[in-house]
Amino acid sequence: MSENSTAPRSAEAHDHRDRGARLFPGGPSADPAGSHHERRIRSFRPRRGRVTPGQEQALRRLWPQWGLDIDGLHRIDLGRLFGDPEMPVVLEIGFGMGEATAQMAAADPGTGILAADVHTPGQGNLLALAERNGLTNIRVANGDAIILLREMLAPSSLAGLRVYFPDPWPKKRHHKRRLIQPEFVALAATRLRPGALLHCATDWEPYAEQMLEVLSASPDFENTQPDGGYAPRPDFRPLTKFEGQGLDKGHVVHDLLFRRRTD
Ligand SMILES: C[S@@+](CC[C@H](N)C(=O)[O-])C[C@H]1O[C@@H](n2cnc3c(N)ncnc32)[C@H](O)[C@@H]1O
Numbered sequence: 196m197s198e199n200s201t202a203p204r205s206a207e208a209h210d211h212r213d214r215g216a217r218l219f220p221g222g223p224s225a226d227p228a229g230s231h232h233e234r235r236i237r238s239f240r241p242r243r244g245r246v247t248p249g250q251e252q253a254l255r256r257l258w259p260q261w262g263l264d265i266d267g268l269h270r271i272d273l274g275r276l277f278g279d280p281e282m283p284v285v286l287e288i289g290f291g292m293g294e295a296t297a298q299m300a301a302a303d304p305g306t307g308i309l310a311a312d313v314h315t316p317g318q319g320n321l322l323a324l325a326e327r328n329g330l331t332n333i334r335v336a337n338g339d340a341i342i343l344l345r346e347m348l349a350p351s352s353l354a355g356l357r358v359y360f361p362d363p364w365p366k367k368r369h370h371k372r373r374l375i376q377p378e379f380v381a382l383a384a385t386r387l388r389p390g391a392l393l394h395c396a397t398d399w400e401p402y403a404e405q406m407l408e409v410l411s412a413s414p415d416f417e418n419t420q421p422d423g424g425y426a427p428r429p430d431f432r433p434l435t436k437f438e439g440q441g442l443d444k445g446h447v448v449h450d451l452l453f454r455r456r457t458d
Pocket of ligand 1: 240290292311312338339341361374
């Protein structure tokens with residue numbers, strides 16, 4: 196396996212890209228970019244979590260309208276996707292079950308949230324939450340967010356990026372799977388507008404330290420905190436499911452709020 200998490204996919208991967216079968220008629224694809232055949236380290240573990248009947252119903256009904264597969268094959272026109280060319284769009288990577296995503300979308304209906312994850316039950320859950328709460332500013336992207344950033348989003352197209360409680364990969368041999376690395380941060384910077392916020396949170400102390408080190412060293416971002424440290428939890432970020440589990444174990448949560456430089 197290549198160590199390079201944002202390297203172009205291999206020719207072999209290209210040949211297999213259309214192998215991802217649909218999980219439900221009209222629903223998300225099992226492997227939209229054929230990324231199981233891509234020779235690179237992934238930041239997620241493929242999870243086959245059980246999809247409840249309610250989640251499956253939501254996926255069958257709402258996916259054609261509000262879902263998109265991260266197939267790496269086309270550029271997304273965010274204005275068209277959200278039905279408003281003026282709407283600022285924030286990408287959330289790894290929304291899990293989507294409760295915090297839905298709360299943030301409800302609190303800020305003027306911002307579009309492009310929510311990416313590979314977790315099928317969570318995708319169904321978030322679609323059901325969006326419908327139940329009458330939220331029209333959420334779109335659910337299925338697949339690897341690195342491919343979404345690299346292949347499908349235009350430069351300077353995002354008004355923000357949220358990465359809440361990314362998988363901590365605590366074992367040393369797995370550290371290379373962590374999302375927040377210099378290479379990822381450099382890619383993210385190209386897709387964010389100048390002035391856009393990159394907001395990360397984690398309850399895993401060594402990962403928080405890595406995030407602070409990587410983001411502080413990036414020439415593309417500046418820390419919003421004058422002391423160069425962690426940020427207090429902003430009011431706009433609700434408690435997430437993984438955060439609750441971490442707090443129950445006595446973990447300390449750190450937020451990091453960095454701004455894409457304007458110069
Ligand atoms: C530990 S969970 C946190 C979920 C949620 N943010 C919360 O706090 O409850 C991390 C999530 O990130 C997703 N994830 C990890 N790497 C990803 C990637 N490259 N693209 C999309 N989703 C990813 C995983 O599938 C998982 O659902």
